[in-house]
Amino acid sequence: MLIIGIAGGTGCGKTTVVNQIIDSLPEGEVGVISQDSYYNDLSDMPLEERRKTNFDHPQSIDFSLLEEHLKLLKEGHSIKQPVYSFLECNRTGKTVPVHPTKVLIVEGILILTNSLLRKMMDIKIFVHADSDERLIRRLKRDVNERGWNLDETLDKYQSNIKPMHLQFIEPSKEYADIIIPNNKYNTVAVDIVRTIINEKLA
Numbered sequence: 001m002l003i004i005g006i007a008g009g010t011g012c013g014k015t016t017v018v019n020q021i022i023d024s025l026p027e028g029e030v031g032v033i034s035q036d037s038y039y040n041d042l043s044d045m046p047l048e049e050r051r052k053t054n055f056d057h058p059q060s061i062d063f064s065l066l067e068e069h070l071k072l073l074k075e076g077h078s079i080k081q082p083v084y085s086f087l088e089c090n091r092t093g094k095t096v097p098v099h100p101t102k103v104l105i106v107e108g109i110l111i112l113t114n115s116l117l118r119k120m121m122d123i124k125i126f127v128h129a130d131s132d133e134r135l136i137r138r139l140k141r142d143v144n145e146r147g148w149n150l151d152e153t154l155d156k157y158q159s160n161i162k163p164m165h166l167q168f169i170e171p172s173k174e175y176a177d178i179i180i181p182n183n184k185y186n187t188v189a190v191d192i193v194r195t196i197i198n199e200k201l202a
């Protein structure tokens with residue numbers, strides 16, 4: 001199994017890049033694991049409290065479970081991945097089966113901050129977009145899709161998102177083998193990654 005890690009700040013375009021990579025690849029041969037599925041279980045807190053959580057800090061992620069799942073997949077076993085709800089700010093209690101594939105993409109803002117995860121990755125990619133671009137994209141998404149209003153999103157950006165980005169995410173760029181500039185759609189970089197994957201699948 002080839003494990004590819006794709007990190008980068010919120011709104012940099014990780015999900016978009018992942019979708020572009022897997023679009024033209026044979027179905028069933030490439031799997032995707034998102035760090036978002038591994039946010040800690042916060043069922044012991046009311047929603048109001050959960051919404052105040054710093055979701056940009058590494059401690060908000062259940063890295064042990066993510067590591068265990070990657071290890072199992074690498075060994076050829078299937079896993080039951082937790083299903084996360086952004087609206088509830090919690091795991092739903094449901095799981096989806098994920099089966100081993102020849103190539104596995106792991107994506108998330110914090111995945112390159114964890115040394116055990118980094119050791120499991122064959123290729124480490126960091127997607128870069130300028131902070132103003134990312135903030136604009138993030139504002140649109142949080143308001144349209146994730147149940148936050150404009151003021152809440154801007155407050156979160158100042159209190160958690162920006163400081164955590166500077167403290168944890170941006171420094172993890174140094175571990176990347178490839179940095180993809182993504183202020184504009186970058187088809188050349190995506191094609192290079194696809195070529196590497198196709199070689200593995202051949």
Ligand SMILES: Nc1ncnc2c1ncn2[C@@H]1O[C@H](COP(=O)(O)OP(=O)(O)O)[C@@H](O)[C@H]1O
Nearest residue numbers: 009010011012013014015016137182183184185
């Ligand atoms: N290069 C780009 N140019 C313009 N918009 C983009 C670009 N890449 C992604 N987007 C848009 O920005 C938003 C966030 O992208 P997404 O891939 O979800 O980022 P991430 O997964 O890193 O948070 C989405 O609405 C997406 O369509």
Ligand SMILES: Nc1ccn([C@@H]2O[C@H](COP(=O)(O)O)[C@@H](O)[C@H]2O)c(=O)n1
Nearest residue numbers: 009010011055056086089090108109161
């Ligand atoms: N309940 C939650 C949990 C996380 N977030 C934010 O998601 C961002 C990471 O996801 P990306 O798709 O942007 O990589 C992170 O910045 C968290 O603040 C959230 O809004 N609500």
